[in-house]
Amino acid sequence: MIRHVVLFKFKSGVDWADPRAMGAERTAAQVGGEVPDLREWRYGRNVSTRDIAYDFLVEGLLDDMEAVDRYLVHPFHQQAIRQWKEISDWVVVDVEE
Template sequence: MIRHIVLFKFKPGISWDDPRALEAEGMAAKVGGEVPDLQEWSTGRNISTRPIAYDFAVIGLLEDEAALDRYLVHPFHQEAIRRWREISEWVIADLEE
């Protein structure tokens, strides 16, 4: 199993007041229902106010690397990425469980 974790940090000038942030959040929430290879999917805003904190996270669970590869190129996932790319930078980790 692979636990896929992505942390998003808004670009300067972007906040949750920006409609693009709300659209990206809503799109991210739907990825779990649109990408069949995801066995689990969780999203959420970070509540930490520390300067090092990221703003938003997604966490998914996939069967194996082949499923991860399919998830990465899935059209709905690609559209979600496009929206986040406009407003944020991100880091990822893929953990074997």
């Protein structure tokens, strides 16, 4: 099993009042129901106020790296990427469980 974790940090001038951020959050909420390779899907806003904190998290569980590869190119996931790319930078980690 692979745990796929992504942390998003808004670009300068973007916050949760921005309609693009709310739209990206809505799309992220739907990814788990749209991408069949995902066994689990979590997402959420950060509640910390620390300067080093990121703004949003998505986390999925997939069978193996081949499933991760399919997830990455899935059209709905690509739609989510386009939305988040416009408003944020992110870091990713894929770990074996």
